[in-house]
Amino acid sequence: MLGDEIAPNHIIHFDDHADSLRTTDSSKHGRFKSKVWKEFTPILSAGKVQSAQCKHCGKQLSGKTSGGTSHLSRHLKICTGRSVTNARCQQGSSLQHTLSKNWNFDREESIEELTRAIIANSCAFSITSNEKFRKFLAGINPTFSLVPQATVEERFLSIFSKEKLKLKEEISLTHGGVFLSLGNWEHGLEQNFLCLRLQYIDDNWKINRKIIRCVCSNIAAKCVVKEAIDDWSLKHKILGLAYMCASDKTRVTMDLEENLSGQNYLVAKGKLLTIPCMIHALHELFDWELHDFILQTGVTCFRYMTFSPVRKKKYEEILSKLCLSRPSFGSKRWYLTFYLLKAALQFLKAFPNIEKEDPPSYIGPPSPQQLEAAENFCKIVEPIYDAIKVVSDPHCMTFNSYFHALWSLRTTLQESSTVANIDHVLDLKNMQTQFDKNWREWYLWLSIAVVLDPRYKIRFLELRFTQGFGHDASIYISEVRGKVYELFIQYSFHVNEQSVDMLNEIIRDLHLDAYGCESLYDMSQSYNAQEGHDEFKELNEYLGAELCTQNEDFDILKWWKDNASMYPTLARLARDVLAIPGCAVSSDSAFLELDERASILYRKVSLEVIEALICTQDWIRSSQE
Template sequence: MDNVDEHDSDDMQAEAGLASYGAPRFRNKKSVAWDLDKCKPQLVKGVIRRPSTEISEHGGKFLKCSSGGRTRVGQRISASPATKETGPEDQNKSSAQTRHSISRKFDQEASCQELTKMIILHGHPLSIVEHEEMRSFAKSLNPEFDMASSTDVEEYSSILFQKLKADLHQKIAVSSHQVSLSASLFSHGSKASVKYLCLSVHFVDSDWKLQRRIIKFGVFQSSTTNLDRMIHLKEAHVLDSESGPFNLIWKAIRDWGLDQKLLSLTSVGDIRSNEQFSKLKDFLNQRKCLPIGGALYNIVCVDDVLNSVVSEEQPLLHLVGDILEKFIQAHMSSSLSQHQLVEVMTNMSLRCPQEDAKLWHKIYFGLEVLLHFKKAFPSEELLSAKDIKTVESVCNILGAFYHVSDVLCGPVCPTANIYFNELWIIRTTLEEEASTDHTELASMVLEMQEAFNKYWQNSYVWLSAPAVLDPRFKFSFIEFRLKQAFGTNAEKYVSIVRDTIWELFLEYCTAVDEPRVDRSNCDSGGVKVGGLYKDSLKDWDEHVSAQTRGQVLTELDKYLDDCLLPRKDDFDVLNWWMNNSTKYPTLSIMARDILAIPASAVHCQAALSNEGLVVHKQWCKLNIKMIEALVCIRDWIK
């Protein structure tokens, strides 16, 4: 036996010790999952033997795709059962199943439909189907598949759009008594000469889940000085009667049967300031399309408010921007400092802003990095005490704006009962920071307060109504907050909120009761007088209706008189109203509609972006009807 070096002996013992504790031994060994000969069924003495359980399971684990599917090899392996000897009968049965699988008819239409969905969902150009590489790839998957042309994809898209639109139309019709709308803008780039209006509907479905779906997409306005865009609009068949907020929104209301189902409309500033838009409310009121005279109709998009309040105060951003710039320059000079910065940012839970993020968002992120750096490395002399205090104050303000924007404009649409308290956070934060000793900063914060209070003054009614319909808060919460906001004048504002809710509830009582009254009128006996029918029991119907309405009115009284629920952060207000819909049949209908009112018209992707929402570049030159179909389908199937 060869002599073993002392160190080698120690290493061997260490390896043996590790092995005893289950440590892995590294050696070149081919995985059984890829030994296909072992995976194939074997014919032994006239009997088929299947691969062992170990091989099947091991191969299945290795060959599962990240999307949840399996490769062909993985399918073959995982489909094999545990070790089993099969006789002639089983072999015949297996052969028959195999022949059936092979002879199964290929569905060309279904494949084209799935291809169309994939193209739309990922925003690919429709012409991708005509790329030679795409055709070769499809043929390699299935030689029987005939690749569609871009014209075919347009046709499939139109058919799919009409089908999904009909399904959504039916869903809206049976789900809600009333719905809310939101109107935002899309473009095809930062310097786009054409802007598109995107109209979404918000409602609570039959499962008591909040839904947001795009229902209209069209040209909002275009620059007539841009010859190329004028030519494009002609090619896209955009008529004057089919552009602008008035025409687009009213057409959508008619097409979707919402003229008697409209509760509110939330819109961005560019739409609200349009001359056509101001005429729309009067037009809808004349046609009696809006409840309580449209008191909840014209809602200012909260994203607009937050960005205007913080962005207009540019001196505030420049004040801390200069401080932040000095900090970054001082800590980018050495690799050690850079490493420390990266370490701090890695440990932060805050998302890094996108390249096109708004300036205030980028500055807020930088201030958070600075303060986290100060906490992680307290020995570092960063800034003067005065500058640190300024940074902390501005960071608190921007943090409140970021938090509210993240909640109200996020990917998950929140119910309206949370709006009041979220915006109250901004109000109290500005109030606290306005009392700072920093005179220049205090002056800037006071200007922000004035801008925000203007929004609050115009929005407190619609913000209060959903909070009243939260059984954890009700009127007592609104009274408490409005006294803090308006002091001795609070009772006037509380009365306006109370009157608005009661007036709206009365209209709901009438609307819910009317179908019953109409049916009874049809069934009642009548006497023909002068060619007309005079209902001899009409007075009785009115008497019964009045009594029923009086009983229904007690629903709101009873709800308000009941004790408040304990406050829990994970409380599901829609689930509570669903469970109490028998106890409050009319009020629950009103609650589900009010709780669907959106605070923001902006989609989550654009909430903190300078560019806003952008139409896929590949789609911009299509017919406007096709662009609408693609945008809507993408929203409906994602």
């Protein structure tokens, strides 16, 4: 009844006054014997029950002795909260009954899942012999408490074989080409390991990056690669490779190119596209000792920020807000220095009067010269950090993604040459030389990938190259245009002798185009109009179409999947170009001296088992993403 509802009071549960409730005569309060009180909370006032609060909806009704409990029962019949609770209880009870009825322990499946979990989390196989782990299993299911280590090891080899066979089949059915990346793992022992990864875009337009070999580097790299190509049937699919060591590039490519037979190719028939690992190349910009002045600046800043508990606490606050990947003891030295100086600059900005809050110490703040050095160091190094973050992002592996970060770094290196006292901070001239050397090998393929990005195309490159190269911009733009048209012809199904002759004519005219003559686009349009051919119709329509909107959610692979029927030749080309690997380093180890998986190499097992473990772990983890 409406008259039974009262205004809310302070709620006191039974536990709040347990002592007083124990002395209460239960016969005196007979109303608590009613089942209805199981669904209401008594509310006391001056030691007496004055009201009752519904546990389902929170509504308060009269709970006085004189009122009885019939009104509480009536409320429960119409309580919307109670109906929801009952429905959930019935659903849970039904589900539990169904599970209990249908549940059947499958030991083989459980061992399979346990083994996969052990592999994915880098656990030792001996964990199954651990007493606490066995107790844990026994608590879940007593019949599963004993799993011999030998059983897990045997199941592991079975999983490795199944996953390898499944991956081989997937690659064989993929219509696009594949790329290899050669990474070198150091782990402090006399011998290092060569890690071979495979990268490709499958028929669902998903990019894949899989480890297929991890062997002792005492074995010649060219032998490892050749064996992998034969084992995985890649002879007709391989298009190129990313490398860390220039020596690997020379030895591997020369040997492989003698036996290539792929129908599609990016550089030239029987030639591999070779790309320097971007992460390794960016680390090599610091392939010399950091200047003593910048190192001493870092030491001064650290002591100043951590001298007292008060300052140390504020320093930790800054670190918690720093939008950088936190380094570890195995991080590159340049990154440790950058992280420290970045934190110091924010510390000094956030707490300019720290000495008023904390008593002055004999350790003073960095000098104006040191502060200037820290700012200049961070200004130059930050775009290097950003570029490595982009290239190592496991969710952003298409080749077009890297152009913008590397272009930004190139611009920073050029503009920083005029910064005052820069020689006290970095060997900028050496860094520029190193970067330009790699840029010459990157820029053409990065540019082609940008052309195949419907948000940018050639118009974007024309703007960027004009800004970056000035009067020489036309030379670079012509080179990119020429390669795009050349690749389009190569990937066309209707290649004929006349098309090839026309392509050669365009390439001969590249030199003229670079000095202001008609563009390749105009030449191809003129050729189509005069001769009645439409070899470039698809390409010209794509380049002339409206640009897609730039937003963070844009998925370039989905776009090409959705538009493959409209641009079939370009879609085939995009599948290969966007799959070019930017690095040969794992994402988790981008800022580390050693690969994070190198710890597996210390296990007291055979090299063959180590290789199988690393590969299987990679396949399982990637399938879970």
